[in-house]
Amino acid sequence: MSTGIRTILIDDELPAQDEMSYLLSSHDDIEIVATADNAADAIEVIGREHPDLIFLDIQMPGKNGFHVLKEVMSLEQPPLVVFVTAYDKYAIRAFEENAVDYILKPVSSERLAASLERARNLMHPENVGDSGAVLRKLLADVGIKPGITRISVEHSGRNILLNPREVVYFNYECRRVHAGTKAQAYPCASDLTLDKLEERLGGFPFFRANRSQLVNLALVRTYAPWFNGKYVLTMCDDAETEIIVSKARVRAFKDAIEL
Structure with missing residues (x-):
């Protein structure tokens, strides 16, 4: 050894x-x-x-x-x-x-x-x-906050630590951020906002698709143009979740996947 x-x-x-x-x-x-x-x-x-x-x-x-x-x-x-x-x-x-x-x-x-x-x-x-x-x-x-390597979520009365790479998307609903994995979505255990998550997940391939959702670009299965200049993404989870890229974010999305 x-x-x-x-x-x-x-x-x-x-x-x-x-x-x-x-x-x-x-x-x-x-x-x-x-x-x-x-x-x-x-x-x-x-x-x-x-x-x-x-x-x-x-x-x-x-x-x-x-x-x-x-x-x-x-x-x-x-x-x-x-x-x-x-x-x-x-x-x-x-x-x-x-x-x-x-x-x-x-x-x-x-x-x-x-x-x-x-x-x-x-x-x-x-x-x-x-x-x-x-x-x-x-x-x-130098004004940089420490990043995060695990996401704490709640499930059956316990906290689970997820690797950000296994999170397919983050979704803000019911005044709380939820982390969607391949199998299911979990409420995050802390008061993290999407803005804070986006800032602290800088080393991971997450993209702000719209005001209420972050997506893991490594886990996008398909994408296609949608209504009114928007794009629709199909994610690599069991539910094949569809997430809309707002019109204002389409150019940034194309840049992020190098189109």
């Missing part, structure tokens, strides 16, 4: 990933378990691999490194994060003030070695937890 530091590289530039992988290869205790080149894939592999350490690029198309970070901070045991940036001076100041490590591109072997030594020190039992508090402060300073 491996005893190395399980590491994930997140960067939208593959040459940068390759260079970091090469530099890390000289450190025997580093085990690269996965890579990702966008926020959605990054969140997925982090949840699957449970790394000890992440090298996280800041500037990426779409959701940036901060959006990945807010999802990471929702984990019960968040990994250590080393930020990698080419030019974000504002972020660098924030990192310095909050003692969060960062590396400027192009990455030098000396700077990387120093960062790894810091990570090893933070992994000592007496230091575990320090990095989480630091990163939460950083997120607050």
Whole structure:
């Protein structure tokens, strides 16, 4: 069984990933378990691999490194994060003030070695937890709230925790948000609004179809034009739920599925 530091590289530039992988290869205790080149894939592999350490690029198309970070901070045991940036001076100041490590591109072997030594020190039992508090402060300073990795819903007098990826849609009705899964819909256990959900589910492929519904774009079975410039979606649940994309949201829907 491996005893190395399980590491994930997140960067939208593959040459940068390759260079970091090469530099890390000289450190025997580093085990690269996965890579990702966008926020959605990054969140997925982090949840699957449970790394000890992440090298996280800041500037990426779409959701940036901060959006990945807010999802990471929702984990019960968040990994250590080393930020990698080419030019974000504002972020660098924030990192310095909050003692969060960062590396400027192009990455030098000396700077990387120093960062790894810091990570090893933070992994000592007496230091575990320090990095989480630091990163939460950083997120607050840059105005990003921690994301969510589970949705709490009610069923038969108990609370169930759903993975957002198994939620087909969120629907607001009877003054409450409901989460629709493949088999059935559940009332959410908290006072979350659709606006709050949309904000905090940034790492997942949810789309605001209309004022009262969010849909999981990964679980749309079919779509077609409807009346008055609207679109109708058929979802991948047992009931084949139909959801209307408002006329004002059709262009955004097409952009989201890259039409």
